Amino acid sequence: MSDYAGALTSQEAVIVGAELAAGHDGEAELVLRIRYPNGVVGVVLLDAEAGFALMQSCAADSLEGLTGHSWRKILEGV
């Protein structure tokens, strides 16, 4: 089972959306929507370094490519 498919069926938090936003410091930031097993969707904010590391971990060429990956991928970049 691929990481992607595994994340969708697992009982752990999953990235369900990613969007760029302007941060307080004028830097572009990555806003991730994380869906928890109980259905609640929360937001995690990443700076450039962590954001790029996440994209690399997920082998994502676009923000859409982050969708479906486990929240654990975020930890690899921070």
Place this chain on the structure above:
Amino acid sequence: MYDIVIRNGLVVDGEGAAGIRADVAIQNGRIAAIGNLPGEARQTIDASGRVVAPGFIDPHTHFDAQLLWDGQARPALEHGVTSVIPGNCSLSLAPLRAADRQKVVGMFQQIEEMPAVAFTEKYAKWTWEGFAGYCETIAPDLAINVAPLVGHSLIRLWVMGEDSQQRAATADEITAMQVLLRQCLNEGAIGLSTSFVDVDDKARPVPSRFAEFAELDALCAVLGEDGGRMLQVVPEFYDVDITIARVDQLAELSVRHGIPTTFSPVFDSTATPTAATRILARVAEQFARGARVWPQMQTRPIDISFSLLNPSLFLARLPRWVRTLRLPLDERMAALDDAETRAVLIRDAGPDGGEATFGRLVVRGGDRAPAAYVGRRVVDIARERGQGCAEAIIDISRENGLDVAFLAANGGHHLTDRIGPMLANPLVHIGASDGGAHLSSFSTYGDTGYLFSEFVRKSGDFTLEAAVKKITADTADIWGLKDRGRLKPGYAADIVVFDADTIDRLEERPVHDVPGDGMRYIRSSTGVDVVLVNGEVAWAHGAYTDARSGAICG
């Protein structure tokens, strides 16, 4: 005979009352009378067709260092700001032992982006250690009023030394911090600032972040001893749930010790559209139970800035650009020089040559940005150069050591129909300007002018009188500033004369006026005719004066 009479203006008193045609007389730095005043004066200012209002108060600044060489806090004064509150976010320049100066310089470099040379003997007149010493050092040259906070990180550093960035305080250390805070309040501090977020130049949490709740509670007990002084906080603003938890914590401290509290920043983002409204809802609940927890919100939109010196998430949709920009600098330069790589990057930017992606960007500045390009759109520059937009971005950067910043305006907190009603909420405190900070990232000046141009004239969320009240009497009341923020006999003659039809901020521009030839972004004002501080003209018709009538106030 009065010292000054300002005649024939529309007097807006700061309390929200409808403006009235009247004269304002000034004597000995105070407002002496308001009405039809035919008597003589040593100086007359004609305010026909203009608004006469209390000077604006900026409650969230980091002018601590700038005030050492620039007592006018340029360009804040020319925007009509007559009082500033520095020392926010746990960081002030006193109390500070000489041996710890470099440590605090590092924090200022991180937060204010100020070159280290600005803190050398040549500019900083650095002889003080105690809070009174700092106030005495800046006071003689002040053209603007300063109501300083004392930083929690400085209090902690003084008492705990290196351990301030390593552990929680002991009971004895907390007691020592209480004594020191009490002394600072007696020497001119109007309150305490703390931060749960900031880091120093080595990316270590600032000292205040190592405090346990008992320490903050004990310090707030001191704030509550003399009528209730302000606690200012930077919460974990990137997480709405933690911010709401901090609102609850501040409310507890406010009620327990009878103190006002304020936190910042709160801003709106289309990526997290419910965040600000959820925070404001919790604030309303806490006010309803008697707490004072003032959220600070800025008026200006947030712009995104990037250069090819560092990879930015702005380019996240262009993976090969990101990969190239993540190369070490020499390899990156070589890649951008390579014809094949350039062709790939330009192709990736889109069939329009990158016009949709890059065309609307503006060349913002940076140390090496060509003056002829600053402030202009990339699409216009590209056409002039006979290039596509992506190619122009790459080449302008290559030609200038990659140190050219590009600006994407209105990246967040920019939807007027959402921001206006939030700013008009009586529980929202207009602030978070950050004047004196983020020097090389963006301009933090002109938020007051933008309030009038965007939210009075354009959206109508405020009447003229309500807007003036929001940044004068309301601010003075929230912070407990005595005799300021209103046009009333007996009050300090801090006054701004402006054109309600044109007051605004001008375009952002880079200037090199920071000691050591440091660069910062500023915005000049328009529509502000005359600014008086404690009864003396500090700015008039486009020029600063020699007046040095500012004061340490509280």
